[in-house]
Amino acid sequence: MIQTLFGSVEQEPTLLEKLKAGIEKTRTGLVRGIEDAVAGGRRIDADVLEELEYTLLSADIGVATTNEILNLIRDRAERHQLSDSSELRGLIKTHLLEVLQAAERPMPRVAEAPAVVMVVGVNGAGKTTTIGKLAHRYQSEGRSVLLCAADTFRAAAIEQLEVWGQRTRTEVIRQKPGADPSAVIFDSLQAARARKIDYVVIDTAGRLQTKDNLMAELAKMKRTASRVVEGAPHEVLLVLDGTTGQNGLEQARKFTETAGVTGIVLTKLDGTAKGGVVVPIVRELGLPIRYVGVGEQLDDLLPFEPERFIESLFA
Amino acid sequence: MFDNLSEKLQRVFKNMRGEGRLSAANMEDALREIRVALLEADVHFRVVKQLLENVKQKAMGEEVLTSLTPTQQVIAIVKDELVKILGSHESKPRFANEPPSVYLIVGLQGSGKTTSTAKLARWLSKNGHRPTMVSVDVYRPAAREQLRILAREVDVPIYTGAENETKPIDLARSARRETVQSGRDVLLVDTAGRLHIDDELMTELKQLKELLNPVEILFVADAMTGQDAVRSADEFHKALGITGCILTKMDGDARGGAALSIRHITGQPLKFVGVGEKTTAFETFYPERAAQRILGMGDVLSFIEKAQEAFDSKEQEKMQQKLLDNEFSLEDFRDQIRSIRKLGPLESLLGMMPDMGIMKELKNVKVDEKEINRIVAIIDSMTRKERVNHMLINGSRRRRIARGSGTSVQDVNQLLKQYTQARKMMKSFSGGMLSGALGKKLGKMKLPVF
Numbered sequence: 093m094i095q096t097l098f099g100s101v102e103q104e105p106t107l108l109e110k111l112k113a114g115i116e117k118t119r120t121g122l123v124r125g126i127e128d129a130v131a132g133g134r135r136i137d138a139d140v141l142e143e144l145e146y147t148l149l150s151a152d153i154g155v156a157t158t159n160e161i162l163n164l165i166r167d168r169a170e171r172h173q174l175s176d177s178s179e180l181r182g183l184i185k186t187h188l189l190e191v192l193q194a195a196e197r198p199m200p201r202v203a204e205a206p207a208v209v210m211v212v213g214v215n216g217a218g219k220t221t222t223i224g225k226l227a228h229r230y231q232s233e234g235r236s237v238l239l240c241a242a243d244t245f246r247a248a249a250i251e252q253l254e255v256w257g258q259r260t261r262t263e264v265i266r267q268k269p270g271a272d273p274s275a276v277i278f279d280s281l282q283a284a285r286a287r288k289i290d291y292v293v294i295d296t297a298g299r300l301q302t303k304d305n306l307m308a309e310l311a312k313m314k315r316t317a318s319r320v321v322e323g324a325p326h327e328v329l330l331v332l333d334g335t336t337g338q339n340g341l342e343q344a345r346k347f348t349e350t351a352g353v354t355g356i357v358l359t360k361l362d363g364t365a366k367g368g369v370v371v372p373i374v375r376e377l378g379l380p381i382r383y384v385g386v387g388e389q390l391d392d393l394l395p396f397e398p399e400r401f402i403e404s405l406f407a
Numbered sequence: 408m409f410d411n412l413s414e415k416l417q418r419v420f421k422n423m424r425g426e427g428r429l430s431a432a433n434m435e436d437a438l439r440e441i442r443v444a445l446l447e448a449d450v451h452f453r454v455v456k457q458l459l460e461n462v463k464q465k466a467m468g469e470e471v472l473t474s475l476t477p478t479q480q481v482i483a484i485v486k487d488e489l490v491k492i493l494g495s496h497e498s499k500p501r502f503a504n505e506p507p508s509v510y511l512i513v514g515l516q517g518s519g520k521t522t523s524t525a526k527l528a529r530w531l532s533k534n535g536h537r538p539t540m541v542s543v544d545v546y547r548p549a550a551r552e553q554l555r556i557l558a559r560e561v562d563v564p565i566y567t568g569a570e571n572e573t574k575p576i577d578l579a580r581s582a583r584r585e586t587v588q589s590g591r592d593v594l595l596v597d598t599a600g601r602l603h604i605d606d607e608l609m610t611e612l613k614q615l616k617e618l619l620n621p622v623e624i625l626f627v628a629d630a631m632t633g634q635d636a637v638r639s640a641d642e643f644h645k646a647l648g649i650t651g652c653i654l655t656k657m658d659g660d661a662r663g664g665a666a667l668s669i670r671h672i673t674g675q676p677l678k679f680v681g682v683g684e685k686t687t688a689f690e691t692f693y694p695e696r697a698a699q700r701i702l703g704m705g706d707v708l709s710f711i712e713k714a715q716e717a718f719d720s721k722e723q724e725k726m727q728q729k730l731l732d733n734e735f736s737l738e739d740f741r742d743q744i745r746s747i748r749k750l751g752p753l754e755s756l757l758g759m760m761p762d763m764g765i766m767k768e769l770k771n772v773k774v775d776e777k778e779i780n781r782i783v784a785i786i787d788s789m790t791r792k793e794r795v796n797h798m799l800i801n802g803s804r805r806r807r808i809a810r811g812s813g814t815s816v817q818d819v820n821q822l823l824k825q826y827t828q829a830r831k832m833m834k835s836f837s838g839g840m841l842s843g844a845l846g847k848k849l850g851k852m853k854l855p856v857f
Contacts, residue, residue, distance in 0.1 A: 111561070127503070129479075139651035140467075146452055146453075149446060149452045149634065150451075150452055150634045151634070152449075152633035152634050152635070154447075155443050155446050168586060214631070214656070215517075215519065215656060215684070216516070216517025216518060216519055216629065216656075217517060217518070218517055220548075245684075246553075246684075247553045247554075247556035247557050247560070248549040248550075248552040248553035248555075248556055249549075249553075249554075251548070251549035251552050251553075252547070252548045252549035252550075252552075252553070254548075254549075255548030256551055265509060290605075300656060300658060301659065301660070302658070302659050302660050303658075305776070333517060333629070333631070335515065335629070335632050335633060335635050335636075335639070336629075336631050336632065336633055337449030337631060337632055337633025337634065337636075337661070337664070337665065338447050338448070338449055338633065339449070339631040339659065339660065339661035340633075342660060342661075343631075360515075360516065360517075360602075362602065363515070363602045363603070363604060363635070363639070364602075364603070364604060364635055364638050364639070365633065365638075365639075366635070367637035368633075369633060388546075396629075
């Protein structure tokens with residue numbers, strides 16, 4: 093079942109295959125690493141632990157989480173609860189699953205349309221592409237969608253969103269480049285209300301989390317949204333590039349602080365990067381991961397499911 | 408933010424100042440801290456391992472100098488090792504013997520290729536070249552439009568292609584012809600973002616390379632990239648033979664450890680860094696500074712350089728003299744603000760400060776840019792006479808200035824009060840301490856007034 097802002101929808105089986113295919117490449121690295129580490133029921137010695145450490149670190153899981161897992165293993169091994177390395181996989185899987193499941197949270201229910209989804213993130217994370225895919229996803233659930241071009245800063249950002257609008261046959265509300273993003277949001281939400289649109293997806297300009305004035309602008313945009321539609325934005329999705337390293341944690345912290353992120357979209361998982369930085373993010377901030385991006389086509393946005401994600405990593 | 412490495416090391420070595428030698432035993436904890444710092448800066452695991460080996464060998468048995476703390480000594484060793492990998496000097500872009508020099512700009516999606524292409528074009532034209540650009544990104548929506556807008560902004564011509572030109576190869580071919588015909592000397596080719604495992608698109612790049620015979624193939628990498636940087640850079644290098652790297656988004660707080668990994672794996676130099684969204688925010692890469700940044704030492708050198716650029720030294724001397732002579736007018740005051748402004752947003756300046764001691768406090772200072780804008784607006788709304796002699800500014804003038812600057816009379820009053828107070832303070836300084844040797848020394852320092 094896929095959760096949406098209006099309730100749950102049956103999931104098409106093809107998506108599962110896609111998820112698997114998408115994560116397959118991610119999987120091979122980590123799995124091979126762990127399989128190497130656990131090959132032939134080796135005794136858990138320094139070498140096994142180092143290989144394991146390498147595998148976890150190179151997935152961008154981060155030093156703290158990696159140490160935590162290694163300590164867990166050392167601890168169990170000392171107490172003779174782990175006899176050989178073949179049991180390691182189950183242990184790590186359970187541990188990571190616990191971390192990810194603890195943050196699972198249902199999407200907020202929106203009683204009255206429009207449901208407003210604001211998409212934020214650093215430059216080049218894949219916000220606009222994600223929005224195109226989101227529009228497609230909502231439409232395939234039988235909902236009407238309106239896109240809001242509130243990235244008035246970057247050259248050709250509005251045009252880029254408009255192309256996605258054409259591809260998904262979705263209307264895009266826009267103003268001139270350089271216009272006040274809050275004003276575009278105001279227009280969009282009013283239009284959505286008047287036309288009884290189900291979803292408004294707001295595209296925002298990419299910004300590095302260290303730019304305080306730009307971060308403050310996000311807060312203002314949120315306030316504007318809530319003035320037109322009560323409770324809006326109902327979701328604030330942080331788009332996180334799957335190739336991001338440990339800076340991802342700082343991104344998640346700052347965007348959550350100023351823009352009130354409610355969920356994460358992890359993009360570019362069709363490459364070789366593993367997106368492991370979400371583990372410390374989820375652990376520290378308790379943010380649910382809503383979707384993963386696995387390609388450039390319209391239906392390359394899949395719901396994130398912790399079990400499947402980890403299972404795919406260790407299958 | 409990350410904890411600072413030197414602070415951690417200080418803790419490790421706190422009882423060791425100026426005594427004994429660095430040994431395997433007392434280095435153990437230090438090496439662990441260095442390891443964590445490097446990994447948190449996204450330096451690749453394998454690179455970290457090798458680097459630590461080198462550091463250990465170098466540091467062991469070395470006497471702890473009385474002039475230095477063990478912390479400083481170890482950090483210096485680590486920094487030297489980092490610089491060794493990053494390259495010891497800046498690396499200049501290359502040009503073909505026979506123009507045009509073609510630069511191929513490649514990289515993953517969202518790394519910042521299009522922005523970097525425009526920035527590089529601007530940089531080249533500021534450095535005596537006549538570049539032109541073309542976007543062969545026919546895949547990402549509005550990618551070509553984006554470069555077209557940026558081309559206008561940096562005032563560099565762009566080949567936009569004929570109606571029927573929809574293939575990267577065709578666009579590139581025509582663009583080169585156009586470059587030759589128009590007598591331009593560099594052609595920048597902005598390519599579509601792609602994954603290194605996308606065979607089809609990697610083949611396309613190889614074809615472009617074959618056609619254009621580029622003198623530079625620049626791999627654009629996001630400073631925030633994690634451990635995968637090694638893999639993608641390596642694959643691009645294997646497929647194309649990259650000649651250098653542009654590291655983007657360095658204006659954030661990512662440590663940029665990926666730079667080290669990329670350099671290590673490809674052996675190719677980092678040439679430029681992107682440090683902001685404006686097309687002017689582009690600098691040549693300095694290994695020394697990058698090493699300091701990875702270690703969390705701030706970028707003092709960049710700061711000093713920027714300051715030198717912005718402050719004309721003769722101007723400064725004149726200003727100092729005026730200060731001492733109590734002739735510092737509102738006009739001078741405004742000029743000072745303007746020169747500081749030239750350095751860029753104050754917060755990014757403070758961000759360049761190292762993470763230590765007093766500087767740390769400074770870093771957290773929130774600068775209200777709006778307040779500064781208001782001050783400049785008020786002074787701008789005065790007549791020249793008023794600026795030279797503030798005593799002229801009576802009630803009716805104050806009202807006019809307030810109207811002109813979109814502020815209130817209270818704002819104007821406040822500014823004048825601050826200004827007279829500052830002047831009084833300076834007067835007492837120049838009358839007392841500053842008149843002696845110290846005053847002369849300060850006069851020579853050419854520092855901005857605030």
